[in-house]
Amino acid sequence: MRAESMLTEVASRCDLDLVMGQYHEHGFARLGKACASDSLAAMRDRTVDLMLGRVTYDGMFFQKDSPNQRYEDLVFGRGYEGPSLHYRKIEKLERDPLFAEWLRNELFERVCRRVYSTEAIHLYRAVIFSKAANGGSNLPWHQDAGNFWGLSEDPQLQIWTALDDAGEEAGCLEVIPGTHKAGLVSPLGGVVPRHKATEFDAESKVVKLPADAGESILIHNYLWHRSGPNATPYMRRAFTVCYLSGTTRCLRTKKTPREFERVFPLDGL
Template structure:
């Protein structure tokens, strides 16, 4: 339970050290310039590799509006919103001076689109939805998850390697497209996304509760990732079975992003038991 109503993301061990070799990219991912560049060849690339990286998705004005929306939610200007989660490294600071809350302390925001029209406009961006629909083989997409991932300077911690589908109570066969949009320049130093190219073809990988709900480090060590640096306004489109992670922010630069997940409009939910039967470790005779 967070003190004085404040939520802190992760356990007390969430800042646990990790092997630097977990984030030693072999190369940087290739990028497209614009959403209009996504054609049949790019859709085939996504099928084969599990991702597309687009440098220019949001205009400067849209980025500014999104940042203002996040700042307003963090500052508590919408009292109906309670989805702010702080970094454990900020424990003791934000409670002492709640009037000075800032994104320098926040790890993530969850379920915000219904609380801010500026952020909702990005989730409903026609160009983004057009690409998502094509990645979903032409079906109408439905937004079912939204987060802002802020990774503050110096204190923004790692998000260990994982598959997003391991978090979703959806049948394994349900296609899901994630869209991760940079609101600041995202670099290797400040914790840009890293992916295992083509790793979605591995299928579901058991996840463990270690530093987070994650793929075991031993499954990642020895594999070379691709780094996905982006300018502000760029986006990564990725399959929900694509293994990915972000190292801690070791720089003095902010790395704010918003993330949306879309599934077919007619997708049905399942219980957590069905999800854990696929991604959980219980009874699978495996170890980490």
């Protein structure tokens, strides 16, 4: 499947001036229904194939959800635990040709070029966040950057795509507009400490972002975002990609530093 054929007509008419204005102002912006229905169906099916072990790739990262919907009770480091629809996170989707193609579509490239000035755009991560039917967990407020990510420059762009309808009941994305402007709450990044969220009166500022299947949303890495459990009888799958400027380096020292894969320009493949 070619990346361009995975896009909808709406995507080709997208007014990026408007979208990017919103992204800079609020830290998030809706791109509209970018992904065509047949591609969406293919990515949903592939997600299930991966969870059930019908399709496998070396080096993929899997994490199951906690059985009690508490993020605090997640277990780390177990990886693939056998066929189940209760995985909350799968990483390294760039190894799957379908997702690899989608994350290289020309609309996403145009967005990347509005955010980063480097010629090369690299990939930090390509991830499925899934919430099982009547399951999923309470993902707390967090920011996707900081020392924990071990990068020479904090990334600024993630593009999240709903593979299923993700309404409020299904555990849609929730954000606090404008929080990206204040930078990181702690140098480490990641989960926003509860007392900080209370001090900031986060609950009074929440904006929920219900999305239809196929909709893509830009998220600044500093934006406070979270999602709740899924109270519907359907799976809620989403695919998110974090892009990096071509100059960003991996600073980790315990293991060999990562070399980030170039995703744009496409002719470098």
